[in-house]
Amino acid sequence: MLIGFFGLIVKALMMIIFINRYIAGVAVRLWRGSKWDETTDDYEPTVAVVIPMFNEGKGIAETLDSLLQQSYPKHKLTITVVDDMSTDDSYEQAMRVARRSGGRLRVIKNTRNMGKRRSINRAVREADAEIIVSVDSDVVVDADAVRQLIRRFVSPDIAAVGGRVDVRNKGENWLTRMQVVKYWYSYGFMKNLEWAFRRVMCLSGCLTAYRRDVLIKLEPLLENREILGVPIRYGEDRYLTRQIVKAGYYTTMTLDAVCRTNVPTRLPDYFSQQLRWRRSNIMDYAGGMSHVWRLNPIVAIHFFSLFGLLLLYPVLLARTIVAGRFWSTLVVHVVFAAVFGLWYRWKTRKQPASETVNPFSFMPIAIVLPVIYALMTPVAMFTLDSSSWETRGHAGNDADADGDGDAIPVEEDSDDGADLSRPQTAAARAQLPAA
Amino acid sequence: MNMDSTVKPPQPGRLLQALQPAIVKLYRIAGMAALGAILIGLILFLTGTIFWYFNRTWVRPVILSPEHAKVMSATNALSEAKMQQDAMVVEKATAEAQLKTIDKKIEIYAKEETELGPQAAAKPNDTTLRVSYDRAVEEHADAELQRPVVEQHVKQLEANLVEQEKKVGRLAASPYIRANEEKRVVGFVPYQNLSNIHPGVTLYTCDWGLIKCHSVGKVLSILEGEVQDVHPHDDSVQRGVMVEVDLTDPDAATENVMFAGSKPFWWL
Numbered sequence A: 001m002l003i004g005f006f007g008l009i010v011k012a013l014m015m016i017i018f019i020n021r022y023i024a025g026v027a028v029r030l031w032r033g034s035k036w037d038e039t040t041d042d043y044e045p046t047v048a049v050v051i052p053m054f055n056e057g058k059g060i061a062e063t064l065d066s067l068l069q070q071s072y073p074k075h076k077l078t079i080t081v082v083d084d085m086s087t088d089d090s091y092e093q094a095m096r097v098a099r100r101s102g103g104r105l106r107v108i109k110n111t112r113n114m115g116k117r118r119s120i121n122r123a124v125r126e127a128d129a130e131i132i133v134s135v136d137s138d139v140v141v142d143a144d145a146v147r148q149l150i151r152r153f154v155s156p157d158i159a160a161v162g163g164r165v166d167v168r169n170k171g172e173n174w175l176t177r178m179q180v181v182k183y184w185y186s187y188g189f190m191k192n193l194e195w196a197f198r199r200v201m202c203l204s205g206c207l208t209a210y211r212r213d214v215l216i217k218l219e220p221l222l223e224n225r226e227i228l229g230v231p232i233r234y235g236e237d238r239y240l241t242r243q244i245v246k247a248g249y250y251t252t253m254t255l256d257a258v259c260r261t262n263v264p265t266r267l268p269d270y271f272s273q274q275l276r277w278r279r280s281n282i283m284d285y286a287g288g289m290s291h292v293w294r295l296n297p298i299v300a301i302h303f304f305s306l307f308g309l310l311l312l313y314p315v316l317l318a319r320t321i322v323a324g325r326f327w328s329t330l331v332v333h334v335v336f337a338a339v340f341g342l343w344y345r346w347k348t349r350k351q352p353a354s355e356t357v358n359p360f361s362f363m364p365i366a367i368v369l370p371v372i373y374a375l376m377t378p379v380a381m382f383t384l385d386s387s388s389w390e391t392r393g394h395a396g397n398d399a400d401a402d403g404d405g406d407a408i409p410v411e412e413d414s415d416d417g418a419d420l421s422r423p424q425t426a427a428a429r430a431q432l433p434a435a
Numbered sequence B: 001m002n003m004d005s006t007v008k009p010p011q012p013g014r015l016l017q018a019l020q021p022a023i024v025k026l027y028r029i030a031g032m033a034a035l036g037a038i039l040i041g042l043i044l045f046l047t048g049t050i051f052w053y054f055n056r057t058w059v060r061p062v063i064l065s066p067e068h069a070k071v072m073s074a075t076n077a078l079s080e081a082k083m084q085q086d087a088m089v090v091e092k093a094t095a096e097a098q099l100k101t102i103d104k105k106i107e108i109y110a111k112e113e114t115e116l117g118p119q120a121a122a123k124p125n126d127t128t129l130r131v132s133y134d135r136a137v138e139e140h141a142d143a144e145l146q147r148p149v150v151e152q153h154v155k156q157l158e159a160n161l162v163e164q165e166k167k168v169g170r171l172a173a174s175p176y177i178r179a180n181e182e183k184r185v186v187g188f189v190p191y192q193n194l195s196n197i198h199p200g201v202t203l204y205t206c207d208w209g210l211i212k213c214h215s216v217g218k219v220l221s222i223l224e225g226e227v228q229d230v231h232p233h234d235d236s237v238q239r240g241v242m243v244e245v246d247l248t249d250p251d252a253a254t255e256n257v258m259f260a261g262s263k264p265f266w267w268l
Helices: A002-035 A059-068 A090-099 A116-126 A145-151 A174-190 A192-196 A212-223 A236-246 A267-288 A297-322 A326-347 A365-381 A426-431 B014-054 B069-122 B127-173 B191-196 B250-254
Strands: A047-053 A077-083 A105-109 A131-135 A139-141 A158-167 A207-211 A250-261 B058-064 B184-190 B202-207 B212-230 B237-247 B258-260
Touching: A002 A174, A002 A192, A002 A297, A047 A059, A047 A090, A047 A116, A047 A145, A059 A077, A059 A090, A059 A105, A059 A139, A077 A090, A077 A116, A090 A105, A105 A116, A116 A131, A116 A212, A131 A145, A131 A212, A145 A158, A145 A207, A145 A250, A158 A174, A158 A236, A174 A250, A174 A267, A174 A326, A174 A365, A192 A297, A207 A212, A207 A236, A207 A250, A212 A236, A236 A250, A236 A267, A267 A297, A267 A365, A297 A326, A297 A365, A326 A365, A365 B014, B058 B212, B058 B237, B058 B250, B069 B127, B184 B191, B184 B212, B191 B237, B212 B258, B237 B250
Parallel strands: A047 A077, A047 A131, A077 A105, A158 A250
Antiparallel strands: A131 A207, A139 A250, A158 A207, B058 B184, B058 B258, B184 B237, B202 B212, B202 B258, B212 B237
16 A cells, blocks of 8 residues: 555656656747747846866866857956866966967966865956856857857846756767767756746756856855755755755756766766765755745746655665566666657757767666666765765865756756766876875 | 845754754764665675576475365365266166176076077977077077177276276375365475475475575475466466475474575575
């Protein structure tokens, strides 16, 4: 009886999330038409792009070059790199680009290792621009990205606009190909409902524009984030987004502002990333319990459903396996993965081949996802105070890339975040100090 | 929205502040315990899955009652066999009586034939005598013809009756029938395990998972007839047969599973 009720609850949550993401979200999007992604070309504020950097090596030059090539008016755009005491030649690499930037690029160096969020906060305090664009140091940004972000500030109430994160190392191996489809769903579908109400609960730190005054207002929260005296240093982009929403502002996003990041190429890296995201999810959903119910009821139901499923789905998986129904469950996942892969193929059929992957690349998610949920969620739940998986091997915080996680609708949101804890290129990995 | 002031993080009360270290410590201990339990559970589950995948010695004890399907089926079969036996006895008696009648007829008509033959030959114009003699010859021949058929039938019935008596005896001796009178325990053996089961093989049950095992009896015989039961680990339906068991430890009948031949981990 109790077990049947439990299964019913989980199925109901899955159904709510599926409908919200793939039916209601899409329906609202179609209904709104051109009003869905409102833009304005009348607003052209000063913009400061902030890039926290730690041991990025030569890769930082590519990031900075892509930012220097932005189509946004040059006299209104400044770029600030905050070197968080890199132990490699990142600082010199950034300075080299700064010297040929015509004064548009500034490189500042922390006097001690402060972590990502505090590095950003420092740059925010020193900047005088109206809008701060946070960019991760391992991404390449499309030339029109900053302009597209700024065009979405159509109202003073909009405090943050997120861009879309695409996979840079698409064809490297099966894992990166799988993530290409996952990211495609994350941005194409999973945030639609929140987007419709301008309450996007997670904006990726890879590429997001914030109103500076809002960041200043929320700075004490970010600087002193802790639970029961334990500092929390992961998932801060997600935390920041939720605090913005909590403070009464709107958050929105656009698919027209694109940055590209390297995703994990090895399963251990991918799993460690997912573990951090699970921690981030749990903390954020738990934190949201006190105020999200005050938002739009549909957004609140969606939020609570995601939290419920995040906690209950691993239990359902465990029960399924113990009951000897592993193969039938796997078949269900395979069917979902196949359908989602084929839908991805259909929707991206007109895109250049270099931008897409084979739809069957998504099939491994059928086994990867249950493993992540069954193992990572309980581990994350009981290691929320952990600091051993932090970004870049120091007291920084995680960055956000994926934004909203798992495409298969039987699962809940993952979270966010490019894996910056271990730079994905071999060169960058080689430069990491032993953490 | 106040754009000027900053949002201060909420400050915990003094009591909560004082309790924080203890709460965090408790969380860490609970977390360690929970993760440890999950890890142990996972290892046990994987070990169990591998063990059951390869194990071919398990036997599921089944306590028979008069209401058990196999018992009811065996009781019905015994009743039917007894009814057949009774019918065969009646049929045999009828056939034997018929044989006696034929013998009597042969005797009578043979005598008549012997007596009337010379008389009929001496008086060829005596029609009555001639008819009597011809009838005696005909009846005698007819009876001689019938006798071996009936005699064969009687012999066949005798043989059938012997077989039927054996069948009834066998059915009556079945543990399924004995379960009508007293509690009987049999064991289900799936076909894939049958090669390891033979009369006399020792049975074991285990406590503490599969760690502490001891002998509880032995297999007496392998019973006929396919039955179905579920696998002790994954509840999948298995086809197999029942074996008659002799349990020295009656409590073993209530165990989930027994192992034949040796302890599952024989070195323990």
